[in-house]
Amino acid sequence: MNGRIQAFRRRTARLPVSVIIFSTILALIVILAILAPYIAPFDPNKQALLARLKPPGFAYRGDTFWLGTDDLGRDLLTRTLYGAGVSLGVAVLSVVVSSLVGVSLGMLAGWFRGWTETIIMRIVDIVMSIPAILLAVLTVAVLGPGFLKLVLVLGLTRWPRYTRVAYAQTLQVANLPFIKASELSGAGAARILFHHILPNIAGPILVVATAEFGLMILMESGLSFLGLGIQPPSASWGSIMSIGRQYIERAWWIVLVPGACLFLLVFSVNVLGDWLRDQLDPRSRSR
């Protein structure tokens, strides 16, 4: 057994301890979010009006609320578990949307140059000059709330950073000899972009995606906190915290439980993102 641990540690010896710890935490949060319906002790919407705003560990009629209850006597542990799925789901899907849009546009601009490049990169400048949270607040308010709308709004406000990186990288890769060879042997633009250029620019894009993933989690929770994102009775960490804010003097746990999860999740993502960037960017390595 000890030998196995040593062997595992040898294989992961090049990873810093912090990376191992925080990727474990991240994996744990993802697993808990997926398993929420099976492991949560209660129905997320089951109210117990006689057990409102009770502290962690409160027992009532044979039920124990390990992390306390909210303003309607719903179990906070259960709602936080379900909320994890909502927060992660919105963040993952909106990162998928924004990276698909952003990377495609960036590669097109870098490959075709000329007018395509000018128009796409000008639009990038324009979208980047509206602070993302404001654009998202306005758009969600106009369109109305909803899971898919939220994903689309977040995805379509935060694509320009991918475009900038994909564009700059494509410019570099497009001049390499193997791309010229492929072009001369008759490969079309689509084949070159997706088979040859995309795999070669994937690293820096992954770094952007990781940073954006953390930001998306923060934006979703911010919008839900303002009452513009996920609507009740569905729980997201942001919406649980906006309820908790009203009861902060009597029931601090309603804010603290989802808040601590949110912080831990974003912190883990950021630590992993920083590490990933150091690995791929020789300029900032070992700093």
Add this chain to the structure above:
Amino acid sequence: MLQYVAQRLLQAIIAIFGVLTIVFVVMHLSGDPTLLLVPQDASAEMIAQLRSQLGFDRPIGVQYLDYLGGLAHLDFGDSIVQRVPALDIVLSRLPYTIQLAAGALVVAIGLGIPAGILMATNRGGMIARILSAVVVTGQSVPTFLSGILLIFIFGVTLRWLPTSGSGSLAAMIMPSIALGALSMSTFARMTRISIIDELGKDYVRAGRARGLSMAQVVVRHVLRNASIPVITIAALEIGNLLAGAVIIETVFAWPGIGQLAIQSIQSRDFLVVQVIVLLISFVYVLTSVLADLVYVAVDPRIRLVR
């Protein structure tokens, strides 16, 4: 030089034009903007009357030109709720947000830049490790969480500071810290990276070879050169802080334009929301132009290259 300034100003004008267009498109995304501006229980006649009164029944192209024409005369439309120009309402709340953003900027620069300097000059040391954990923390805490926690600790439990409202310096402390935390991390990172870049350059070694101490080289030469990228960040952060006010002003009941934006969304006063988005975007565009121009003005090397 002059050509560069002209080119940069032209870019800014295009960006502002683009922002106006995007906001126009977003306002029309729901199909009929009239529906955004009426109470949810409005009758069909009321909606139709308001639609023709506001001109939303005209072709979209005409509406767009009319919108641009109005903006050219600083006519942003009237608030549906208060029946006064939306711009006046926003401007009356703006000083509070500027005050808050200034406080946050002081927190961000005052803590972020020294932290960045320490992290760069103490690479691999204990101080740098602790500070880099602090920086990642600042990046990972949602502003509303730090806001609520500050209220809980210093407002509710210790009763040292007021939990909401404005008007005193004490009331500004907590919202400024909560709003400035993310910026503080950005400043610390940028300062660190640009100092590290400078430390690798030949003039540092030359200075050391002539007998200057490391501290002398850093204070006299490195900081001056490393300050340039940080100026750009400072300009961009002003826009981010104004936008971040949307959340933090709601937490602290701070009467600025961020709180106004959320209140206006709740009361369906979308022309006010539109003014706020446009205003903050303009500030964003203008500060980034200013940053680029300052950049050229302070660094003679950039002028030589161009």
